[in-house]
Amino acid sequence: MVGPSFQMSFAATAALVGAYAGWADYRAGKMRAPPAKRSFLRFMSHKLAIGAGGAAMTSIIAGTATALFAIWHFQRVSPLSLLANLAIMPIVTVVMFLAVASAVMMPFGFDWPFLYLMGKGLTAMIAISAWISEWSPVDAVGLISIQSVLLATIALVIATMATTWLRLAAIPFAVAALLNIPQVRTPDLLISEDAHLVAMPIGGGELAINRARSNEFTTDNWKRALRAETIVPPETFAEGALDIADPVDLPPGSPFYCTGDLCIGRHPSGAIVALAENRNSARPACGFADLIVIDDATAYNPCRDPSVLVVTKRQLARDGSAAVFFDPQSATARPVIRYAVEKPYRPWHEQRRYSREARGLAPHERPEKADTKPPPAQ
Secondary structure (H helix, E strand, O other), rough: OOOOHHHHHHHHHHHHHHHHHHHHHHHHHHOOOOOOOOHHHHHHHHHEEEEEEHHHHHHHHHHHHHHHHHHHHOOOOOOOHHHHHHHHHHHHOOOOOOOOHHHHHHHOOOOOOHHHHHHHHHHHHHHHHHHHHHHOOOOOOOOOHHHHHHHHHHHHHHHHHOHHHHHHHHHHHHHHHHHHHOOOOOOEEOOOOEEEEEEEEEOOEEEEEEEOOOOOHHHHHHHHHHHEEEEEOOOEEEEOOOOOOOOOHOOOEEEEEOOOEEEEEOOOOEEEEEEEOHHHHHHHEEEOOOOOEEOOOOOOOOOOOOEEEEHHHHHHHHOOOOOEEEEOOOOOOOOOOEEOOOOOOOOOHHHHOOOOOOOOOOOOOOOOOOOOOOOOOO
16 A cells, blocks of 8 residues: 555545546436437447546546656656557557467467567557657656655545535645645755665765666656756775865766765765765774764764764665755755654565665675586596
């Protein structure tokens, strides 16, 4: 129930059930004249129009109900979903028929023609969806507030469960959900739960990261969440070659500069972020950094200054990925951090306690490759 698959499926199904119930009640109260006689061509045209209209309304209702959940989880919206659904609906019907036919013919060994045609249909569906997606005027929309999602869920439940004029009680909650969409603050820094990747918006639609080779799936999600357009990789220098007399002199909005086991960047607010591979490389940053991320589960806080926020691999393993917020009014104020998993643990989070990183243990050392050559003949 906490994942996007269930939430979006439930929202679409509930909306369709509620809409169909309301439509059925509306039609039940209307007097209808008997249908006039039509020619075969007009009869088929009428049926096709009804079918296309029903498919369009189904897409509109389901897409509207799932829109906020899709934005909440993926920071994406699909304004051309109606066109895409109508375009692939005939192919979906054929693909489902082929799937059933292949299952029926499988015991007799004649399933391969149906599976082959089914694969061609799926390929066509993906190609059409990709083509329409390229024409979409809007894709990434950034973060929205959790309040808007909760209010929209309440509105959806009321509209689905109520069977009388009480359905109108869903309208205030739906309006409140729309008004609360922008009431969210975008994080100033994101940290992956394995402590390998850090992303920091530096202005101008640019997103600075600390690794030249990063997880593309993660960075794409972060670009949408932070409304960034360009990924700025770190500038790497040989150890001791980074010519920065004082990291405080870095201009706000600087990307990450890396040398040895330490990377330094500066947020547009003026806060300095340091990324270290271990406690020893993190210790020099205690004198100038506002936030230090240590990619080591065995490390503990090397700084005596309580105003420096230190995040270790062990904390991230126990509490999940993190969002950091800097004070725009004061670069010296301690940053605020929010983890993905809040305490106390829910039952589905208990397993996080038992990984090696969560217990503060170093990763297993890889055993050296054994010599598999046969002994020489005697």
